[in-house]
Amino acid sequence: MPSDAEDTRNKPTHIHTLISSPCFPVTLQFLDITYRIKVDTSRTRPSTGSALNRVIAQSSTVREERTILDGVTGHVSPGELLAVLGPSGSGKSTLLTILAGRHPGRHSGSVLANGARPTRSVLRRTGFVTQDDVLYPHLTVRETLAFCAMLRLPDSVTRAEKAAAAEAVIGELDLGRCADTAVGNGFVRGVSGGERKRVAVGMEMLINPSLLVLDEPTSGLDSTAAGRLVATLGGLARKGRSVVMSVHQPSSRVYQMFDSVMLLSEGSCVYFGKAGDAMDYFRDVGFVPRFHVNPADFMLDLANGVVQIEYNTDADKKAVKQSLVSSYNRELAPKVKACALDSVNAAGEAAAVGSQRSGNGSRELERSYYSSVSWFSQLAILLQRGLKERRHETFNSLRVLQVVATALLAGSMWWRSDIRNVGDRCGLLFFTSIFWGVFASFNAVFAFPQERAIFIKERASGMYTLSSYFMARMAGDLPMELALPAAYMTILYWMSGLRPHAWSFALTLVVLLGYVLVAQGLGLMLGAAIMDAKKASTVVTITMLAFLLTAGFYVHNVPRWLAWMKYTSFTFYCYRLLIAIQYTRSEFYSYLAVSNSGHTSEADILRQVGVGTSVMALFAMLLGFRILAYLCLRRIKA
Known part of the structure; x- marks a missing residue:
C-alpha cells in the first residue's frame, strides 16, 4: 500500500470528483446476437460381422454444432439496471462477455454503443466483473484498490491522487470497516463474500465506467448481502451508468430493484422488458401461477420448461420452452427490435449533443484519465504488488520449516565429512x-496457471502489457526464490565440513542459486506452455527424473543412444561445478584412488565437460527457459 495514502483519504481531488460525478452516458444496444460452437460427441453403433463383433460396440466421434445464443436482442440505457435471468447453461455468461467486449470467440450480430461499434475509448470505459472473485487473496482491500488505481490511472495523476481515488471508492461502496483486512479466498481467511464482491466492483469503479457489466455478482451470497450489493449497483446506475448483470435466482426483494429484465432459455430470449410487466406478459400468453410466487422463481421455472411441478416430463418441458419462444417471437421480439433500433438513433444524437456541451477542460480530463500508464511505471507497480502478495507464499512457515529441517538433517548425516571420502562428498x-532441482521447478510450475484468471482479466482491461508483467514477475522472484536456498546452504555447508574457505563457500552458493533459477525457469516454461497445474506438475516430475538419472551419479554406463540426454540436463552441469569447487583435479583423482570407492562416474564427468562449458550451459538455460515461457504466455489471448 502506498505510504502516502494515509494523508489523502479525506483530501478532495479532481480524480475523486470524476469518480463520484455522473459519467459520460453510453447506451448499449445488441442486435441478433448469435453464438455457436463445435463440440465433439461420441456415438456408439453396433458393428457388423461375426457374432463376437456384433456384441462389441464401435464408437465414433462426431463433430456437432451447438447453439449457445440464438438471435438475442435488447438494449440498456444510462441510469438503467438490466438483469439477465436464466437457468444454468442458458447463455447468460456468454452474452455478458460479448457485451463487455471480452469474448474471444466469433459471434454474429451487432453490439453497439451510442449507435456505433464500441471504440477503444468505450471499451476502456466498460467495467467487467467476472463471476469468480479474481483477486489476490493476501492483499488487503485498501492495497487491492490502491494498486489497481496506480495501474489504471495515468502517470499524469499523482500518487497521492491515485490513493485518494481508491479511498473514494472505499467510501462509496461502504468498505471502510474492512479496508485493512486481507481479501482472502477459499483457502485464505479474509473479508466476507459480499465485501469481496464489492471490492471487485470497486476495481472497475476506479475508471468511472459508463457501462458496468457483472456476471452473477450475487452468486454465493445470502439474501441480505445480495440485496445490499444490488442496491449499490442500482445507486451506481442512477448516476448515469448503464448497468447489466446476470443473476441466477434473485429474491423477490432483489427482483424489485431491477429496471429491466431479460429471460433466457437454452440461448433463446423468452422475455425482455420492464421487470414490473413480466408477470402480466406471461399471463397474457397463458402461463399463470396458481398461487402468489416470487416473479423470479416463476420465470426460472418457465425457462426450465416447468409450469406445474406435477407436469415435468421431458416432452412437456420441451413443449413449454417452444411455446415461450414462439410467443416471444410473435408478441415481443418485433417491439424489442424496433425499440433497440430507435435507441440507436437517439443514443447517437445524445452522444453528439453531450460531446458538444462538454468543455475543453472536461475533455482533457477524460483524455488524461483514460490514457495508459508508462511501461516503467507498470513494472514498478507490478513488482511492488508481487512482492507484497508472494511473500506470504514464499515464506510460508511450512516451506521454511521444510528447508531448514532438510538442511539440518543432511548436515547431521554428513557431519564433518572427510574430504578424502569422495563417495560421501559426491553423495x-x-x-x-x-532437492533444489525438484523443489524449485515444482513450485514454479504453478505460478502462471494459478495467476491465469487474474492475468487474463487485467490484460483484457488494459492495465498493463505482457512484457511489464513478465519482467516484474522475473525480478520479483529473485529475492523471493533465492532466500531459502541461501539459508539452506549456509546451514549445510559448515555442518557437513565442506572445504572450509570463504571463497569456496561463496562459489558453492553462487552455483546453487544459479541452479535454482534454471530449475525455476524450467517450471515457469512448462507451466506457461501447459497452463494446467496438474498436467504441468506431472510433466516437470518426469523431466526432472530424466535429468537426475542422466546427471552422472546413479548410472555409470549410460547407453550410447541415451548419452546425449545428460548434455540437456542442468543437474549434470551443476553437479560437475559443485565437484570442481570442492576438489582440484589432482586432489580428486588422488583421493578417488585412495578411497577405492568405485565412483568412476565422477572422474568421467571431470573429463567430459569443463568448468567454463558448464557455466555457459547453465546461463544459456537460465535465459532460454524464460524466453520460451514468455513466448508461451504470448499465445494466451486476453
Missing part, C-alpha cells in the same frame, strides 16, 4: 542438486 553434492 551430498548430488543430494543438494536433487
Whole structure:
C-alpha cells in the first residue's frame, strides 16, 4: 500500500470528483446476437460381422454444432439496471462477455454503443466483473484498490491522487470497516463474500465506467448481502451508468430493484422488458401461477420448461420452452427490435449533443484519465504488488520449516565429512542438486496457471502489457526464490565440513542459486506452455527424473543412444561445478584412488565437460527457459 495514502483519504481531488460525478452516458444496444460452437460427441453403433463383433460396440466421434445464443436482442440505457435471468447453461455468461467486449470467440450480430461499434475509448470505459472473485487473496482491500488505481490511472495523476481515488471508492461502496483486512479466498481467511464482491466492483469503479457489466455478482451470497450489493449497483446506475448483470435466482426483494429484465432459455430470449410487466406478459400468453410466487422463481421455472411441478416430463418441458419462444417471437421480439433500433438513433444524437456541451477542460480530463500508464511505471507497480502478495507464499512457515529441517538433517548425516571420502562428498553434492532441482521447478510450475484468471482479466482491461508483467514477475522472484536456498546452504555447508574457505563457500552458493533459477525457469516454461497445474506438475516430475538419472551419479554406463540426454540436463552441469569447487583435479583423482570407492562416474564427468562449458550451459538455460515461457504466455489471448 502506498505510504502516502494515509494523508489523502479525506483530501478532495479532481480524480475523486470524476469518480463520484455522473459519467459520460453510453447506451448499449445488441442486435441478433448469435453464438455457436463445435463440440465433439461420441456415438456408439453396433458393428457388423461375426457374432463376437456384433456384441462389441464401435464408437465414433462426431463433430456437432451447438447453439449457445440464438438471435438475442435488447438494449440498456444510462441510469438503467438490466438483469439477465436464466437457468444454468442458458447463455447468460456468454452474452455478458460479448457485451463487455471480452469474448474471444466469433459471434454474429451487432453490439453497439451510442449507435456505433464500441471504440477503444468505450471499451476502456466498460467495467467487467467476472463471476469468480479474481483477486489476490493476501492483499488487503485498501492495497487491492490502491494498486489497481496506480495501474489504471495515468502517470499524469499523482500518487497521492491515485490513493485518494481508491479511498473514494472505499467510501462509496461502504468498505471502510474492512479496508485493512486481507481479501482472502477459499483457502485464505479474509473479508466476507459480499465485501469481496464489492471490492471487485470497486476495481472497475476506479475508471468511472459508463457501462458496468457483472456476471452473477450475487452468486454465493445470502439474501441480505445480495440485496445490499444490488442496491449499490442500482445507486451506481442512477448516476448515469448503464448497468447489466446476470443473476441466477434473485429474491423477490432483489427482483424489485431491477429496471429491466431479460429471460433466457437454452440461448433463446423468452422475455425482455420492464421487470414490473413480466408477470402480466406471461399471463397474457397463458402461463399463470396458481398461487402468489416470487416473479423470479416463476420465470426460472418457465425457462426450465416447468409450469406445474406435477407436469415435468421431458416432452412437456420441451413443449413449454417452444411455446415461450414462439410467443416471444410473435408478441415481443418485433417491439424489442424496433425499440433497440430507435435507441440507436437517439443514443447517437445524445452522444453528439453531450460531446458538444462538454468543455475543453472536461475533455482533457477524460483524455488524461483514460490514457495508459508508462511501461516503467507498470513494472514498478507490478513488482511492488508481487512482492507484497508472494511473500506470504514464499515464506510460508511450512516451506521454511521444510528447508531448514532438510538442511539440518543432511548436515547431521554428513557431519564433518572427510574430504578424502569422495563417495560421501559426491553423495551430498548430488543430494543438494536433487532437492533444489525438484523443489524449485515444482513450485514454479504453478505460478502462471494459478495467476491465469487474474492475468487474463487485467490484460483484457488494459492495465498493463505482457512484457511489464513478465519482467516484474522475473525480478520479483529473485529475492523471493533465492532466500531459502541461501539459508539452506549456509546451514549445510559448515555442518557437513565442506572445504572450509570463504571463497569456496561463496562459489558453492553462487552455483546453487544459479541452479535454482534454471530449475525455476524450467517450471515457469512448462507451466506457461501447459497452463494446467496438474498436467504441468506431472510433466516437470518426469523431466526432472530424466535429468537426475542422466546427471552422472546413479548410472555409470549410460547407453550410447541415451548419452546425449545428460548434455540437456542442468543437474549434470551443476553437479560437475559443485565437484570442481570442492576438489582440484589432482586432489580428486588422488583421493578417488585412495578411497577405492568405485565412483568412476565422477572422474568421467571431470573429463567430459569443463568448468567454463558448464557455466555457459547453465546461463544459456537460465535465459532460454524464460524466453520460451514468455513466448508461451504470448499465445494466451486476453
